[in-house]
Amino acid sequence: MRIESLELNNFRNYRSATVKFGDGLNVLHGKNASGKTNLLESVYLCSIFKSPRTSKDKELVKLGEDSATVKLTVARKFRSHTIILHIDSQGKKKVVVDGVPILRAGELLGTLGVVFFSPDEMKLVKEAPSERRRFLDVGLSQQQKSYFISLQRYGKTLKQKNNLLKEYRHSSNIDDMLDVWDMGLAKEGALIIKRRLQYISTLNAAAGKFHNIISGQKEELKLSYENGMSEEALLSDDLEQYLLRAIKAAREKDKELGFCTVGPHRDDIKIELDGKDSRKFASQGQQRTVALSMKLGEVVIFRDGIGEPPVLLLDDVLSELDETRQNLLLKMTQGFQTILTCTEYDLPVPADKFLICDGTVAKD
Numbered sequence: 001m002r003i004e005s006l007e008l009n010n011f012r013n014y015r016s017a018t019v020k021f022g023d024g025l026n027v028l029h030g031k032n033a034s035g036k037t038n039l040l041e042s043v044y045l046c047s048i049f050k051s052p053r054t055s056k057d058k059e060l061v062k063l064g065e066d067s068a069t070v071k072l073t074v075a076r077k078f079r080s081h082t083i084i085l086h087i088d089s090q091g092k093k094k095v096v097v098d099g100v101p102i103l104r105a106g107e108l109l110g111t112l113g114v115v116f117f118s119p120d121e122m123k124l125v126k127e128a129p130s131e132r133r134r135f136l137d138v139g140l141s142q143q144q145k146s147y148f149i150s151l152q153r154y155g156k157t158l159k160q161k162n163n164l165l166k167e168y169r170h171s172s173n174i175d176d177m178l179d180v181w182d183m184g185l186a187k188e189g190a191l192i193i194k195r196r197l198q199y200i201s202t203l204n205a206a207a208g209k210f211h212n213i214i215s216g217q218k219e220e221l222k223l224s225y226e227n228g229m230s231e232e233a234l235l236s237d238d239l240e241q242y243l244l245r246a247i248k249a250a251r252e253k254d255k256e257l258g259f260c261t262v263g264p265h266r267d268d269i270k271i272e273l274d275g276k277d278s279r280k281f282a283s284q285g286q287q288r289t290v291a292l293s294m295k296l297g298e299v300v301i302f303r304d305g306i307g308e309p310p311v312l313l314l315d316d317v318l319s320e321l322d323e324t325r326q327n328l329l330l331k332m333t334q335g336f337q338t339i340l341t342c343t344e345y346d347l348p349v350p351a352d353k354f355l356i357c358d359g360t361v362a363k364d
């Protein structure tokens, strides 16, 4: 798929701007604080509905203005879609796709598929487990709406259960109430874990290949799902029952702590290089190579899963990588529409170039 045009009104530092993108590599270059990341953020919002860098959506509206609008047209294999995103001064977002208002974020997912590379994403390996869960959740939700729905249901139930554990842990009938929440958590939780297991197994193969290429066949990368359950439980058709038992076994501890300690909201991706845990032992360069391999794996899985290439958003990542990795990444972008930001572009790869300057866009 390919973004044809993007229009911004009162979004971040843009008053009013229109960009018509080329089919291949699009480079946004300009000084620091000129608005390059802001522009990528607006595209990301039209895909994932959430900003990659803030949870306070009112920050997206240009200072002093009442509302912001992003209008994006995407050409897909069989038809085009127009996405209009409106953000008011309270940070409330509304989306209209092809003239029809969208009521839930889940309905937007899948309209525009993106894979986002940023210096933060390059820290995936050493970040907290929550970042690696987010990596899984964003990748899976874009491909499978049912995953996103399970995730939302799970999150809601978990919040209610944690509330109960915090506020009413000493009340006499708490166990009956917890039984109800636990059943819901085990049902959605088992679905989430199963999908993550499949995803990681495919990712392990795809990322492993990239890692081999980048590291010159020197090390072997292994990705697996990390949670407290046994392999037998994870592979079982009865995962839901196993999970329910594990959740219940932790109940007394959870009551003491005041929150729920077992389930997919606590899981992680185990990342090993030659059998050693990369999250702890890998050097910075190795960690970056692994993160890049994982992101490239995400791209391939996405393309194969939906039968169309996603759009690649590369925010300032070239500066994070050495020449070998830069070249590999740029080679990978062939066949994908790519929007790349940098302060100066001096690579020999042909590109449509746009100069970003204080919230304005001019084609070079």
Ligand SMILES: Nc1ncnc2c1ncn2[C@@H]1O[C@H](COP(=O)(O)OP(=O)(O)OP(=O)(O)O)[C@@H](O)[C@H]1O
Pocket (backbone or CB within 6 Å): 011, 012, 013, 014, 030, 031, 032, 033, 034, 035, 036, 037, 038, 039, 059, 060, 061, 062, 063, 316, 343
């Ligand atoms: N709501 C807003 N209203 C007005 N300006 C904003 C708003 N939010 C952010 N900005 C401004 O946008 C600028 C940052 O833009 P952005 O992060 O896109 O820069 P950049 O070009 O990616 O820079 P760098 O090269 O340093 O990454 C800052 O000057 C910031 O003050």
Ligand SMILES: [Mg+2]
Pocket (backbone or CB within 6 Å): 036, 037, 038, 315, 316
């Ligand atoms: Mg930036």
